[in-house]
Amino acid sequence: MLKFNRDRLRASHEGIWLAIDFIMLGLLILNLAFILFDSLFMTDYFRATLDFISPSIAEYYRPLHNNFILIDLCFVAVFFTEFCLRWFVSVKRKEYLRWYFFPFIHWYDLIGCIPLGATRIFRFLRIFSIIYRLHKYKIVDLTHSKIFQFIAFYYDVFIEELSDRIVVKVLSDAQKDLRQGSPLIDEIATKVVATRLDTLSAWIASTMAHAGYSIEDEEAGLMIRDHVKSSVAKAVRENSEVSRLKLVPVLGNTIEQTLESAVADIVIQSVIHLLKDMSPQKIKYFMTHGVTASLLEEKALDKEVLAILDECIELLKGHVSNQRWKTHFEQD
Structure with a gap:
């Protein structure tokens, strides 16, 4: 009414x-x-x-x-x-x-x-x-009104069915293109990543510098410094050459502890300076001229990435094809 x-x-x-x-x-x-x-x-x-x-x-x-x-x-x-x-x-x-x-x-x-x-x-x-x-x-x-609800419901059904079929068709075409050996990974690397290399380099350098300052901070970097010191101490104690210092009378343990502390500080400071000194230019140079994987490894990785994309698209098609309007009748 x-x-x-x-x-x-x-x-x-x-x-x-x-x-x-x-x-x-x-x-x-x-x-x-x-x-x-x-x-x-x-x-x-x-x-x-x-x-x-x-x-x-x-x-x-x-x-x-x-x-x-x-x-x-x-x-x-x-x-x-x-x-x-x-x-x-x-x-x-x-x-x-x-x-x-x-x-x-x-x-x-x-x-x-x-x-x-x-x-x-x-x-x-x-x-x-x-x-x-x-x-x-x-x-x-x-x-x-009942008429409005009836028309609105079947209008939504029509739009959902039509849009689902269009989306599934588009995704199926994308899958077909990928399965036929689409150079998608190369295009992503050259047309997407390469064009934003300066931005990515600046972001990576900024992140690394922030990590360096965080480690250098007495409170924020305490956990990492303690972890590095314990790892260095363990490595020093397990080293056969250093363990011989214990044989030195009276001063053996003191020398070993001093060496552990000195090496730990050197490692921590080296890591901090390495992170803080990483400029966007250095990051870009490393990304451009750095050591790359072998041709076989690159092909294997590209194949695996394309397989992942294919499976993701298949799952997305299944989700899109789900006729959600049927739940209206199931609830009734």
Whole structure:
């Protein structure tokens, strides 16, 4: 059921236009009924049915049928006058950017005014335009009506099915391209990564410098420094050459501990300076002229990456193909 919101009607100051809409709605229904009846009247079967019901019906209607064009032109005159009036008001209110946008946006109203058999069907769309206009001003709420919910649901089903098939088609074409040996990895490296090498180098250098300052900080880098010291101490103790220092009388353990501390500090400072001194130019040079993998390893890696992409696309296709609208019936 359509519910009228009187508060919204008073707030919108559209009372006059609402009255015009109802008048036009009544005229549209009358005009469409007249067109339908006159179209049926031209058939022998329908006239025979009318004669069977009452011969006087056909006799009374025959003058209207003979002047159908004239009567229809009267309806057209009213419809066209209402169209021009709304156009004038639209220009005055500046509803659109240009004054001539109105007839293009409401093309169905203009075409419906043409008194031809093929164009009269567009007058039926005026009914929906009037109801939509009332819904836009929130004077009529269509969202809770059964018809609106029915149309909205199957519209969503249609859009979902159509979009899913388009997406699956696109993904399938991408898969086919990959399986035929698409140079995707090379294109990513040359057209995507290479063009952003300066940005990547600057980001990597900034990250490494930040890591160096973090390790150097007494609080932030405490855990890493302790880990390095313990690793160096373990390595020093396990070294056979250093272990011989223990044989030195009295000073053996002291020398070993001093050496452990000195080596740990040297390693930590070396790592800190290495990270802090890494400039974007050095990173870029290393990325450009650094040691690369062998040709066989590169081909194997490219093949594995393409296989991963193929599997990901396959999973994505399965997810897209899932008909989520069916859950509506399952919940019922």
